Amino acid sequence: xxxYEDEYDDEEDPPVSQAKxxxxxxxxxxxxxxxxxxxxxxxxxxxxxxxxxxxxxxxAVAEAMLFSPFTRLGAPDVVLARRLILxxxxxxxxxxxxxxxxxxxxxxxxxxxxxxxxxGALGSLVLGPVLFAAAEVASPYVGAMTLGGGSAGGPTADxxxxxxxxxxxxxxxxxxxxxxxxxxxxxxxxxxLGAVPGAARLGAVTVxxxxxxxxxxxxxxxxxxxxxxxxxxxxxxxxFTWRATAGILLAALFLWRGLGVAAWSHAFFNLALLxxxxxx
Numbered sequence: 001x002x003x004y005e006d007e008y009d010d011e012e013d014p015p016v017s018q019a020k021x022x023x024x025x026x027x028x029x030x031x032x033x034x035x036x037x038x039x040x041x042x043x044x045x046x047x048x049x050x051x052x053x054x055x056x057x058x059x060a061v062a063e064a065m066l067f068s069p070f071t072r073l074g075a076p077d078v079v080l081a082r083r084l085i086l087x088x089x090x091x092x093x094x095x096x097x098x099x100x101x102x103x104x105x106x107x108x109x110x111x112x113x114x115x116x117x118x119x120g121a122l123g124s125l126v127l128g129p130v131l132f133a134a135a136e137v138a139s140p141y142v143g144a145m146t147l148g149g150g151s152a153g154g155p156t157a158d159x160x161x162x163x164x165x166x167x168x169x170x171x172x173x174x175x176x177x178x179x180x181x182x183x184x185x186x187x188x189x190x191x192x193l194g195a196v197p198g199a200a201r202l203g204a205v206t207v208x209x210x211x212x213x214x215x216x217x218x219x220x221x222x223x224x225x226x227x228x229x230x231x232x233x234x235x236x237x238x239x240f241t242w243r244a245t246a247g248i249l250l251a252a253l254f255l256w257r258g259l260g261v262a263a264w265s266h267a268f269f270n271l272a273l274l275x276x277x278x279x280x
Contacts, residue, residue, distance in 0.1 A: 033176065034096035036259025037089060038109065039116045040168040043267050044086055047165020050158045052079075057158075060166030061219060062173045064228045113260075120264025123253050127246065127269045134245045135238070145238035155275045163274050167266035174216040174247065175254040175262055182208035205255065213247025 051057040063082075070081045101108065135145055187204035195203065217240050218224050222232030233239070246269075254262040 032258045032260070034093040034100065035109075035112060036176070036263070037093040038097060039113055039260025040171070040263045041090060043165045043168035043263060045165075046161035047168070048083060048086075050161035050165065052162060052165075058162075060162065060169055061225050061228065061232070062166060062169035065173060065219070066169060068228065116258075116260040117264060119257055119261045121268055123257070123261060123265030124268035124272060127249055127265060128272060130249060131242060131246055135242050138241050138245075139238065142237040142241045145236070145242060160271055160274060163270040164267035167270045168263045170216065171250070171254070171259060171263040171266055174212050174219075175251060176259055178215050179208045179212035179251055179254065182211045209248055209251040209255070212251055213244045216247035216250075217241075217243035 047060070047063070052059045052063065067078060067082050067085075070078045073081060097109065139145070183204045186207040187200050190200040190203045191197075220233055220243060221235055221240075223235065225232035250262050250266055253265055
């Protein structure tokens with residue numbers, strides 16, 4: 001099969017427009033990671049300001065999973081290690097992003113971030129009604145559940161930062177991490193079975209989206225989070241189904257619009273749950 005590069009072996013450079021298309025074409029779901037991380041940076045900062053890991057402050061399950069190798073250091077050192085890692089990753093993401101912008105003559109960070117916030121807000125507005133409708137449809141089979149209602153102690157700035165930052169960490173673990181790994185493994189397996197490239201990609205997307213959504217729902221349960229310490233919820237079929245549906249929708253956003261949009265959609269949705277903006 002003739003590759004793109006083979007077609008232009010006798011020329012100094014391929015046409016600019018096609019070269020740009022080639023540079024932007026990524027055969028996989030984990031695209032735009034540098035910008036995605038930078039877009040989530042305000043969420044990580046809000047999480048740090050909420051004080052997770054410090055005395056009297058709980059930690060989000062996804063963040064605790066991600067930084068579990070540092071737990072033996074003790075709570076203050078875990079917080080310090082997490083912040084140092086975030087600082088290093090921020091510098092690396094900035095360098096990578098601006099090298100990409102120079103190479104592709106793309107939009108700067110500010111306009112892209114503004115667009116991500118807008119798309120994230122729109123995504124959260126879609127998530128609420130769709131999940132509420134899905135809960136109603138599924139209720140005869142898995143039981144009824146209540147959406148919304150707000151926080152028991154009332155919404156606070158710390159609590160808002162905690163749930164929004166926790167959403168960003170969940171996107172890192174379950175979409176960037178689990179979905180991408182499942183996509184790569186599924187695509188390789190289906191290709192090995194002889195599936196044509198288009199069918200292999202479609203099958204991999206389906207398996208990865210559903211698989212990562214089930215992991216997302218599962219890791220809210222105490223049966224899966226016991227190794228992190230106290231926390232988690234008992235199994236409830238309605239809540240599990242609702243969370244798995246949310247995971248599939250967030251996977252679709254991640255694949256379609258990237259990590260930043262998925263994270264902000266998730267964060268705004270969590271904020272709406274916190275303040276009781278969703279219907280019962």
